[in-house]
Amino acid sequence: MHLAKMKLYLIRHAESExxxxxxxxxxxxxxxTNHGMLQIEKLVDYFRQQDVRFTRVFCSPLQxxxxTADALKYHGDTEVQLFIVPCLREKKFGSLEGKSWVSSHAAEKQGEGNFVPAESHEELSSRARGFLDDHLFPLLHDGEDEETVAVVSHGIILSVLWRTLKQMCDPLNLTFGPFASLDSHSIIWSNTxxxxxxxxxxxxNLSIKGVLAALSMTRSKERWNLSSGLRHNII
Structure with a gap:
């Protein structure tokens, strides 16, 4: 049986309006935003400097x-296929869609008769497992000898995806950087x-090694900051 190795990058989209x-x-x-477009440029430049060459790019259907994903499918004159996967979309917030993070809590507590609940944890987990089973794991069996895969999505579903992967792995086969938490709830996904x-x-019999990384551009100073060594400061 042919088993491939995979470098997997779970990437949050750039800043939106x-x-x-x-x-x-x-x-x-x-x-x-314009700032978000600049974040994409910096992310692409960074991956190019690190000679990261994606063999496949998966992304959410949301704009x-x-x-963000469209910019990652190029390496020089080479273009890899971009797969748009509906199950990578962000969590549905129901009646809270489009509402302020602050004011929405008050609306939720009022218990309005037409209030639509948000997508449940079980539904999110089912979507995450579906993506792994239908798109990612087949590459470990039938893909190239060494796949380098980008998954461009959203903060909540990325955390669920990581938690699902972690739960499928024997703890003895899971290693991480010494200062990065394995707890998916502690990951605050910055844009990019x-x-x-x-x-x-x-x-x-899955084995996972990982590091948490952040490419964070400060708006006030318009400066690109990259932590070195173990990159664990997602903020």
Whole structure:
């Protein structure tokens, strides 16, 4: 049986207009800001400097993820295929879609008769497992000898995806940087922040090594900051 090795990059989309407005925009499309476009340029430059060559790019169908992913499918004159996968979309927030992070809590507590609940944890987990089973794990069996895969999505579903991967792995086969937490709940995904993983084996005997990384550009100073060594400061 042919088993491939995989470098997996779980990447959050660049800054969107709804991020700046501080409103819930789970499945609502939101354009990227000018700052977000600059974040993409810096992310692409960084991967190029590190000679990261993606063999496949998967992304959410939402605009903020698609635009981010589209820039990652090129390496020089080479273009890899971009796969748009519906199950990588962000969590549905129901009646909270488009509402302020602050004011929405009050609306939720009022228990309005037409209030639509947000997508459940079980539904999110089912989507994450579906992506792994249908798209990612087959590459470990039938893909290239060494796959380098980018998954461009959203903060909540990326955390669920990482938690699902971690739960499938024997703790003895899971290693991480000494200062980076393994707890998916502690990961605050910055725009264009990413989790870099190395996967070996099949789901029944999966081995994972990883580092948490952040490429964070400060708006006030318009400066690109990259932590060195173990990159664990997702903020």
């Amino acid at each position: 709804h991020n700046v407005a501080q409103v819930y925009a789970g499945v609502t499309d939101s354009a990227l 903020r993820a698609r635009v 922040g990413y989790l870099e993983l190395e996967l070996n084996g099949m789901p029944s």
